[in-house]
Amino acid sequence: MKEILQNLDFQPVIHPYIWKNELEMYSYTEKLKNEGLIRIASYEEFLFDEDDTELYTQQFRELYKHLGEYYETTDSIKRADDLPDNCDIFNYRRAETSIGDVHVILMAAYMDIPVIFTEDGDISALKSIAKNRISNESYQMEIYNALDALELIIKRPDCIFSKKEIEKMLNEIKERPHRSKFKQLWDTYHGDNSK
Known part of the structure; x- marks a missing residue:
């Protein structure tokens, strides 16, 4: 992993939600963080005030709904169940859904990060969202797997x-x-x- 990261000249930035819910518990990712090979973003880096947080939450819900529709039309084994109306998207967790993927896509868009690496089983869905909902003339998002x-x-x-x-x-x-x-x-x- 270290050699791959160094060879690509990237320093991965990890969404705080992904770190807290999917990676923090692993000693090897903690080691990568401590050695400076990965960096954990803070919400303050891309959500500057309450208005940003409200907009992010609204966009999150829209993208999550769009992802669920994509899964339904493609008969994917993945799912994006409806979110409870009052859920806190920054802390809400539900196994086998794509909550983390939507967080990553939004953070990348907010921070103008051009490349996302994922091992998501349905990368085509994420690429569809990036192409149709995020990318524009001034910002292109690329999504890569291993x-x-x-x-x-x-x-x-x-x-x-x-x-x-x-x-x-x-x-x-x-x-x-x-x-x-x-x-x-x-x-x-x-x-x-x-x-």
């Missing part, structure tokens, strides 16, 4: 990973069926050697 990130790394002229290391990574992230594609990609950008 395979996309690996492709970005391979395409770098100074890629620090060998073809064998790329294969090992694919095995570790349970993406073994993509080994052939990524070997060919490696050969295209770094020559046909199996280093």
Whole structure:
């Protein structure tokens, strides 16, 4: 993980909701934070006053509803159940929903963060929201999963990973069926050697 983050020249910024509800309990993410490889955003960085918080809450509810409609029309196994009218979206948690994804998309839009990395099982839904509801002429949001990130790394002229290391990574992230594609990609950008 450290080498991937360093090789991409990104310093991930983690939404405070995601940190509190999904990552804080893991020692390896705490270590990444302590080593300065990831940064936890604070709400004060993108919600400056009560008006911002109200707008964010309204946009959150709209995007969450849109995501639920997308899941319904595509027969996705994921869901975005209706939120209770009085729920505090900053603390409300419900397993197997996409609350965290909506928080991440909104924070990225508010902070003009151009790239989101996710391992969400339904990345197509998130890309649809980003394209149709967030991106505009002055701001484009890209959403990548682990395979996309690996492709970005391979395409770098100074890629620090060998073809064998790329294969090992694919095995570790349970993406073994993509080994052939990524070997060919490696050969295209770094020559046909199996280093």
